[in-house]
Amino acid sequence: MHYRFKWFPFNRYFRQEPEIIADAPYRIEPGKKLPVLLLIKDAHQYPIRLHSVGISGSDTNGNLLEKQLDLELDINDYWWHKTVELETDNLLGDLTLNVTFDFSIRGYRRKRVNHNLPTSPEKPLIVHLAKDQLPGIDSGWRWGDLHFHTNLTEDQIEFGAPLDATQKAAEACGLSFVCLTDHSYDLDDKPGSWSETDPELQKWHNSRREVENLNEETNCILVPGEEVSAGNQLGKNIHTLLLNWPEFVPGSGDGAERWFQTSPEHQTAELVHNPADDSLAIAAHTRMHVPLLHKILLGRGLWELEDHHLANVAGFQLLNGSFDDDFEEALQLWIKSLLKGQRKYIYAGNDAHGNFNRFRQVKIPMLSVWDHTNQILGKCRTGIMLSENVSVKSILDALRQGRCVISDGPLMELKIETKEGKSYSLGGAINGDNIYISVECSSTSEYGNLDSFELFLGDLNHSQEKQIHQHKFKHETFSESEEIELDVSAVSGYLRGVLRSEESSGNPHYCYTNPIWINHPSD
């Protein structure tokens, strides 16, 4: 916001104050404290004395939460932040929260509520205090956000949240992991700059060290990563998530750091050519709508069908913040690639740029050239099945092997049992036979009653996917299992499922499973 575009004499977003923001997760898992992030940026240019911060909230029943912090702090740092953790034991439902900053700047006393971004109204933060934990936690499922930007992403008009604050918010909202996927073109900037490249890569190295420290004692693992820009088969810039990559990979084609120089330095195929054992490459938001201006100014493109066949890409982040048209298009392209014999998996993230609670970035049509970011941390989730502790390695193994689902609420578990009593789960491969499909569906009051599920059989010989089973739940229930017998002895392909739940308001939620592969006996 403090960037003044050099071709305009005046920037209406410019204000003689540091940026001041309060944030909190959109939901809190039962038994967790509510972390409220207080963030002040650019106080090195606009020092303030922060007298106090008042946090006040009320829940669905009108019960009150009040916290007054008398601070009297002189703040003159580039980044200053503090997470305040509050008990919410006696509160229920949706908490409406207002955070008032009382400070002085250049001798003037000021009050700002929730933030001081001059262009968006001072709306309260809404935090859902969940009654139940996320589905499947008791049976070994762990949930995470595959695509998230921290304060390592920083440019003219936006910035994310610090790593420790991200970890606290993620844990409180029920996540066991967050993949930190800051832009390649931001990770190589000099600290404090958004356009000067740092040959020492201080930001990258420091963040790796910080992640290691933060992962030492936690229930929520930060998976280090980057979102790299590189060329697709048409020479357009597309994004790939490189998780736990051993070294920094440059990519600035669509970084808008050099106007009209948008050609990718690398092809995505080259970059992912030889991943280390404990690293993973995943296609980001494969069919996210690219505004015309981004196509022209930034040379941005989409993951095309040919790009879906890149070896060493484990799969696709189809779900990016909501089950929308982009998701549907991405899903269809994934199915096409499956029917061509590709064995690739699907994942979910939000591409939130530091937002825990609501979308609050300054929108400037000519300059707002970054990923659209009305997405928030943890709303769409990748669920992984783990029998061991959560660690960077166990998370990446589950993702690589397809032991995962994508969801914005409910959980569908799919298993295949053979006559011999062998059991196969998501990502596994069976030999065609007479099989028993076991389906377990679970939801909570937060995501509504189970509504229906479908099973799809992909048949490579006929290049088509068919719905082979549909089940409509007849009574109100949060949990149910089914067993279905099927003869797939002549099939080469896969089986996958989709579950739908529905809140009483009519709001739907979905879970899409990864496939279980079916080998034809002659394969």
Ligand SMILES: [Zn+2]
């Ligand atoms: Zn992106």
Ligand SMILES: [Zn+2]
């Ligand atoms: Zn992104």
